[in-house]
Amino acid sequence: MMNKEQKQSYIKDMTAQFENSEAVLVTHYQGLNMKQLDNLRKQMREHGIQFKITKNRITKLALQNSKCKDLANLFTGPTAVALSKDAISSAKILTKFSKENDNLKILGGIMGKDILDVAGVAKMATLPTLDEARAKIVGILRSPAQKITSILLAPASKIAILALEKSRCKDLSNLFTGPTAVALSEDAISSAKILTKFSKENENLKILGGIMGKEILDVAAVANVATLPTLDEARAKIIGNLRSPAQKIVSILLAPASKIAILALEKSKK
Numbered sequence: 001m002m003n004k005e006q007k008q009s010y011i012k013d014m015t016a017q018f019e020n021s022e023a024v025l026v027t028h029y030q031g032l033n034m035k036q037l038d039n040l041r042k043q044m045r046e047h048g049i050q051f052k053i054t055k056n057r058i059t060k061l062a063l064q065n066s067k068c069k070d071l072a073n074l075f076t077g078p079t080a081v082a083l084s085k086d087a088i089s090s091a092k093i094l095t096k097f098s099k100e101n102d103n104l105k106i107l108g109g110i111m112g113k114d115i116l117d118v119a120g121v122a123k124m125a126t127l128p129t130l131d132e133a134r135a136k137i138v139g140i141l142r143s144p145a146q147k148i149t150s151i152l153l154a155p156a157s158k159i160a161i162l163a164l165e166k167s168r169c170k171d172l173s174n175l176f177t178g179p180t181a182v183a184l185s186e187d188a189i190s191s192a193k194i195l196t197k198f199s200k201e202n203e204n205l206k207i208l209g210g211i212m213g214k215e216i217l218d219v220a221a222v223a224n225v226a227t228l229p230t231l232d233e234a235r236a237k238i239i240g241n242l243r244s245p246a247q248k249i250v251s252i253l254l255a256p257a258s259k260i261a262i263l264a265l266e267k268s269k270k
Helices: 004-020 034-045 056-064 069-074 087-100 118-124 130-140 144-153 166-175 188-201 219-227 231-240 245-254 256-268
Strands: 023-028 050-053 079-084 105-111 114-116 210-212 215-217
Touching: 004 056, 023 069, 023 087, 034 050, 034 087, 056 069, 069 105, 079 087, 079 105, 087 105, 087 118, 105 118, 114 118, 166 210, 188 219, 215 219
Parallel strands: none
Antiparallel strands: 023 079, 023 105, 050 079, 105 114, 210 215
16 A cells, blocks of 8 residues: 555656656556566566556556546556557567467557557557668668668768768868868758759859768769658658558657658658
8 A cells, every 4th residue: 555655756757657658558467477477578678668567546647647648548457558669669569469468458558649549559560660670771772872871771870972081081082173162961861952953053063972971972873862852851751641540650750760760661662
């Protein structure tokens, strides 16, 4: 039995966890033994996911002040929640475990701002994780224009056109003759688009080439980069195609930390 202070601490902690989790999936665990619960918790921990048995009455109080308040009706009976920043992995683990253990019932949840029913969680479990998306896009990067895009897969990639870093750009030295200017950028596609558009409107600007990550670009390659969608354009295109519940779920991948998934989805549509 919790005393007043313990209840207040529990409510404060749960409210913070609901607010800070990208995804909250709600389950019933009645009939699972301790060994099964420990096994599920272990699988979750390996992916940075917390699986927590809840105290429903005071959990509903915590829900009132969080983005998850619309899930309150799910908190009846023996309830446990999966709290994570990796919604797809969470859905995959729970779905697989529930198929192997009938006593785990997935009730629904929330992903970003989207409320998910049972079918929504099941559809989310079919989506590729970021690692799967990375592998998929690497597999389809074949043409020169696509190969250029692969540089964006590096989490800390630094992209530059005509950058002057000696360690990476020494092969550009032959370009530096006559009146020369360089565009230094972490957004290669926008840089290429602006320069290409400006050079078409102003014949005196000549694009000579450059470097993107470790890729040396000739004039044609810069032109190819200029045809690729920027992150904002890819975001808008994917949002425009979000129609079914499964597609709507993909919107979570549009967060800045999920550039790889956006590129994978964008390429897979072509």
